[in-house]
Amino acid sequence: MEPTERFTVSFLEPGLHIYHVTLEVGNLPAGRHALSLPVWTPGSYEVRDFARHLFNLAVSADDTVLEVYHAAKNRWLFETVRPGAVRITYQVYAFDPGVSLSHLDQSHAFWNGAQLFLLVDEYKQLPIELEIQAPPGWIPATGLDRSPDHPGLFRAENYDGLIDSPVEVGTHRTLSFAVDGKPHSVVLWGQGNEDTERLAADIEQIVRTQGEMFGGLPYAHYTFILHLGDRGTGGLEHLNSTVCGIQRFQFRPEKNYRKVLSLIAHEFFHLWNVKRIHPDMLGPFDYNQETYVRLLWALEGFTDYYAYLTLRRAGLYTVNHYLSGLATRIKQYEAQPGRFVQSLSEASFDTWIKYYKRHADSPNRTISYYLKGDLVGTCLDLEIRQRTANRQSLDSVLKRLYQRYGQDGLGFPESVYQETVEEVGESSFEEFFRQYIHGVAPVPFEHYLAYAGLALERRYKQPASDRGPEDSEDVGEDERDKPVAAGETLPWLGIETTPHRHRATVSVSYTHGPARALLNPGDEIVALNGYQIAGPSDLAKRLRLNHRSGEPVEVAFFRRGRLETASIVLADAPFNHLTIKPLPTASSLQRTIYQDWLNAEWPEPVSQ
Numbered sequence: 001m002e003p004t005e006r007f008t009v010s011f012l013e014p015g016l017h018i019y020h021v022t023l024e025v026g027n028l029p030a031g032r033h034a035l036s037l038p039v040w041t042p043g044s045y046e047v048r049d050f051a052r053h054l055f056n057l058a059v060s061a062d063d064t065v066l067e068v069y070h071a072a073k074n075r076w077l078f079e080t081v082r083p084g085a086v087r088i089t090y091q092v093y094a095f096d097p098g099v100s101l102s103h104l105d106q107s108h109a110f111w112n113g114a115q116l117f118l119l120v121d122e123y124k125q126l127p128i129e130l131e132i133q134a135p136p137g138w139i140p141a142t143g144l145d146r147s148p149d150h151p152g153l154f155r156a157e158n159y160d161g162l163i164d165s166p167v168e169v170g171t172h173r174t175l176s177f178a179v180d181g182k183p184h185s186v187v188l189w190g191q192g193n194e195d196t197e198r199l200a201a202d203i204e205q206i207v208r209t210q211g212e213m214f215g216g217l218p219y220a221h222y223t224f225i226l227h228l229g230d231r232g233t234g235g236l237e238h239l240n241s242t243v244c245g246i247q248r249f250q251f252r253p254e255k256n257y258r259k260v261l262s263l264i265a266h267e268f269f270h271l272w273n274v275k276r277i278h279p280d281m282l283g284p285f286d287y288n289q290e291t292y293v294r295l296l297w298a299l300e301g302f303t304d305y306y307a308y309l310t311l312r313r314a315g316l317y318t319v320n321h322y323l324s325g326l327a328t329r330i331k332q333y334e335a336q337p338g339r340f341v342q343s344l345s346e347a348s349f350d351t352w353i354k355y356y357k358r359h360a361d362s363p364n365r366t367i368s369y370y371l372k373g374d375l376v377g378t379c380l381d382l383e384i385r386q387r388t389a390n391r392q393s394l395d396s397v398l399k400r401l402y403q404r405y406g407q408d409g410l411g412f413p414e415s416v417y418q419e420t421v422e423e424v425g426e427s428s429f430e431e432f433f434r435q436y437i438h439g440v441a442p443v444p445f446e447h448y449l450a451y452a453g454l455a456l457e458r459r460y461k462q463p464a465s466d467r468g469p470e471d472s473e474d475v476g477e478d479e480r481d482k483p484v485a486a487g488e489t490l491p492w493l494g495i496e497t498t499p500h501r502h503r504a505t506v507s508v509s510y511t512h513g514p515a516r517a518l519l520n521p522g523d524e525i526v527a528l529n530g531y532q533i534a535g536p537s538d539l540a541k542r543l544r545l546n547h548r549s550g551e552p553v554e555v556a557f558f559r560r561g562r563l564e565t566a567s568i569v570l571a572d573a574p575f576n577h578l579t580i581k582p583l584p585t586a587s588s589l590q591r592t593i594y595q596d597w598l599n600a601e602w603p604e605p606v607s608q
């Protein structure tokens with residue numbers, strides 16, 4: 001008889017933040033057995049050593065307590081003399097509100113399986129039962145299948161399925177809708193300024209649009225777990241559920257709400273891209289150590305790309321929202337000197353020690369595979385459309401990978417990605433991959449955007465905040481920012497700062513900025529040319545209003561508590577205002593690409 005596994009989770013005193021977990025294994029053969037707890041959770045590429053929260057581990061068989069040998073930080077051994085049932089009990093402290101972590105307090109319980117469930121080695125493929133013993137009135141919500149005759153009993157196909165199904169238990173609100181006859185729940189823990197009806201309708205629209213792209217929804221039911229708290233904590237994707245941590249007042253104004261929708265669209269898109277379309281090392285998972293992947297630019301970056309694009313296609317973003325967002329991200333990418341140092345495939349490989357372990361010099365030495373991956377996805381999509389006269393697109397690449405591998409639960413060798421692009425694009429993409437994915441060549445956005453009849457414009461604008469309240473008008477932000485006269489630039493110190501007690505604390509000193517080797521991260525700037533500053537925005541505004549590039553300024557700062565000064569010659573700031581606009585004339589292919597790509601009519605540019 002095959003062994004059986006059943007976990008029971010109870011939370012006797014939520015205020016102590018401790019989960020009591022019991023694992024009953026039936027029909028376990030006699031011999032030596034190993035238990036382990038993951039060191040990371042899929043989707044979040046950081047070694048988190050969840051075992052640091054586990055305590056009071058005990059194993060018994062026939063009411064006899066067995067000896068447990070602690071063999072490694074996340075691994076325990078025990079031995080049974082007879083085949084039969086074994087009972088494993090332990091407790092887990094959970095008081096981390098992040099989406100990749102676990103939390104238990106007076107208001108709810110939330111867990112990521114990787115933090116809670118021990119794996120009995122060799123039995124990773126066994127189906128697992130999970131019983132949740134919740135306090136009265138607390139309801140579980142999860143992507144796991146619920147037992148029809150026991151409201152607190154769930155079933156996972158195997159250990160991977162259990163780990164990939166976070167659980168929210170509490171008195172949350174639940175919104176529901178169906179798409180293709182499949183039930184979807186939106187579970188809200190916490191409250192904010194959300195409009196729940198609109199939120200459910202918009203999420204439904206995201207589900208429909210992305211489902212249409214792939215020709216259907218590959219699950220029986222889907223659960224969105226939304227945590228509304230005092231800060232945004234991002235999102236984590238799962239097989240048929242997601243968890244998003246949203247700052248509770250992010251639902252207004254519209255600009256912030258669009259960010260909420262892009263997070264949800266990103267996490268939902270992952271159910272295809274990464275959960276089903278993935279290289280072979282990303283499932284089944286090795287939970288004991290880092291899993292090195294060179295494709296995160298496609299798995300995360302392209303997911304970002306499609307989050308924005310599907311919001312546009314669904315009509316939740318206007319063309320203007322879409323293109324101005326794209327221009328902003330190009331500006332962010334171009335501001336990172338690290339783009340000349342780290343390639344996308346290196347950024348992916350090193351995510352464990354670089355993206356997830358950032359430090360003050362990271363912007364100078366690394367590039368985000370989200371940010372550049374999204375932008376390279378844009379260019380790759382446009383390049384495929386151009387080469388195939390818009391018969392194919394990046395959609396075709398993802399759909400093909402899904403049909404060949406993803407829908408059957410198969411991973412693929414990493415080299416398959418470029419091969420599939422070349423197959424869809426009907427030509428070699430060696431040069432494209434060499435320059436922008438494995439190399440650090442600057443991405444020529446103008447070149448790719450022109451395929452869709454678009455031009456990228458770079459300018460300086462004096463932010464509206466530089467003017468007093470008496471100058472402010474009730475118009476859009478873009479119009480309030482004033483263009484800087486032709487031939488003029490804005491002055492730049494080449495640093496990023498954060499506010500700290502009326503000071504501007506240096507967080508980054510750019511390697512291509514004039515303050516390099518003069519200002520260090522941690523320096524607290526207190527005065528400019530002898531006059532006190534009131535923080536980062538005051539410093540930036542004073543520079544813009546009173547100084548020009550090429551001019552020396554004296555910066556006074558505290559370094560490790562000692563007052564020092566440096567004379568710094570201001571440089572030209574990078575362009576702070578990028579816009580993407582239709583070209584005055586466009587060929588019929590340019591118009592076709594624009595229309596099909598953005599699901600919009602070609603706009604006749606206003607003649608100037």
Ligand SMILES: [Zn+2]
Binds near residue numbers: 267300303
């Ligand atoms: Zn993601």
